[in-house]
Amino acid sequence: MGPQALIALAFVAFVSASAGTWLARRYALARRLVDAPGERRSHAVPTPRGGGIAIVATMLGALAWTAWRAAAPWTALAALAGLALVAGIGWVDDHRPLSPWSRLGVHVVAAALLAAALIHAGQPAWWAAAVFALAVGLVNVWNFMDGIDGIATTQAMLAALAVLAVAGPWGASGTLAIALLAACGGFLPFNCPRARIFLGDVGSGSLGYLLAGLVAFASLEVGTPPAWALLFPLAPFLVDASLTLVSRMLRGERWWTPHVQHVYQRAVQAGHAHATVAGAYAVPALVAVALCGSLAGRGSPVIIGALVAWYLLIVSVWFAVRARLARRAASTSRMNSDA
Template sequence: MNPMPPLWMLAIASLAASFLLAWGWRGWALHRGHVDHPGERRLHQVPTPRGGGIGIAVVLLLASAWLGEGREAFALGLVLCAGAGLADDLRPLPPALKLLLQAAGGLSLAWAFPLLPEWLGHPLGTAVALLFVVGLVNVWNFLDGSNGMATTQALLAALGLALLAPSAPGLGWLAVALAAACLGFLPLNFPRARLFLGDVGSHALGYGVAALGLVAASQLEAGQAWLLLLPPSVMLIDAGLTLVARAGRRQVLWQAHREHLYQRAVAHGWSHAGVCALYAAWTVAACALALAVAGLAPPWPLAACALAYVAGTLLHAALGRRWPRPGETLESVG
């Protein structure tokens, strides 16, 4: 493994690289016409270039040099997942092919970092880790629809996961690189969006958070692994409940829509900054809860996780009544 640089140097380099790559990509995307146009299923009002998260993906790829054991698997999985997103940003891929590339990337990471192999065994631990990776990649993709949302959530989740397992080899460096890369991208996306992450960015963020979770899990006791679900809990709750509701209405799950709670909040008058702050406040509280019970024996970690998800589900339902689905999202494909 390469000698580790000081954290402050890694942070500055990651921030600068992410910003400069995103800025350069913005000019190229505008010139080539790779933009998202406004529509009834989107929240933005002007054509905006996409794919700016390529800088975050590059930073994570370079930072993998300090991850230690499993860095090659991490790098391969990142290239497959973020590469699928980049290809989709440039020319839409069939959903099945996109999912296949995500699964291949997730399998590379999951094989190197199976979840609780001493308890589940390597094959089952790999399968559960694969679901965790592909799930988070898609959750970040689903919730990348409001300025600053996906980026701030990845930043906070990365720091929370790193604090849960401070002794995990390379975890702190990877978390700092991801957080700094998010900070480098944010000026172009928040509070006003001049550039979108695109699928390359949302895939890289979800993959990065999943990787941090799996590396952290390797240092936690089996009964504490539940805590890994707390830093990304607001993303999982919003995405999960929205998917369940859409499935119940027999709608196409991968079709673009405006039914996530954050989208409904913006549609009912909340600013992008206000929604971003609301979700960030939950994540800060969830990370604090995870750290508060991290040293406690079972069943406290499971109880804390269950409490957070029950509270989040109830809050989602209450706010959902305040912010009902927009009329244009009511069509059923059944």
């Protein structure tokens, strides 16, 4: 695609997602698909859900366009089918809650489609297995981390920006990254700074799957070592979701049930605005985009070493912030009990 075509793509994706989100909000209100406030949620007013269907519809169109234009369309077709599965089960869950295990089964099938496409394209089996695990993981991580206004969408936008830093805008990965950036940009004003509609499971899980798909597409264009660099901007979400999950499992809690124990949720409980917390998570992701651009041309040892150092840094920050929030919560509790 040339520059003018990419600009046209971004415009169409933005307008499509904006109009789709507006329609999705009207539909959700008419069908009473509304998330009520509660102890396991971080919002204070009833808010419609399912707005992510607008991003999904836009990206299904972008994937279909990519498959039509590609000389070897199988990866795009596999990603399209996988996205339809993830979005479909999320859409059903937004209307009628399903068990986490039934959703996970569909996620596994969708991830397998992506992995099979990579093997068909000549990628090594270990890389296909890694993308399979990444797809299953990101679908669920984005679902876990979509708990406050704007955070899941902005993180997805920064991850898509990293794809452009690594692979450039001209190939399939760049085309899809631009479409995702624009589609998320069309949805974001409805979700931040004050949410008028949530992504819903249809949107959050789909964003995670799309990001795994972008990693797969990028690896076909620039090779697997540069594609590893795309793990840099995922660190804030992966670390918070993973360490919170492990801590809940160690405490013997029902770790698959909704909760408000992630660090980003604790920060909101401590009195920080949703936009402030989302912005705080965006800072390391933005730094990571710069890292992607500077390391994409380096060899595997350099990229892997930098990834290990980066994730250790994010883990250290996670523990420090969580400890500070715990001390603040304990101090507030003591003050309230004394009063």
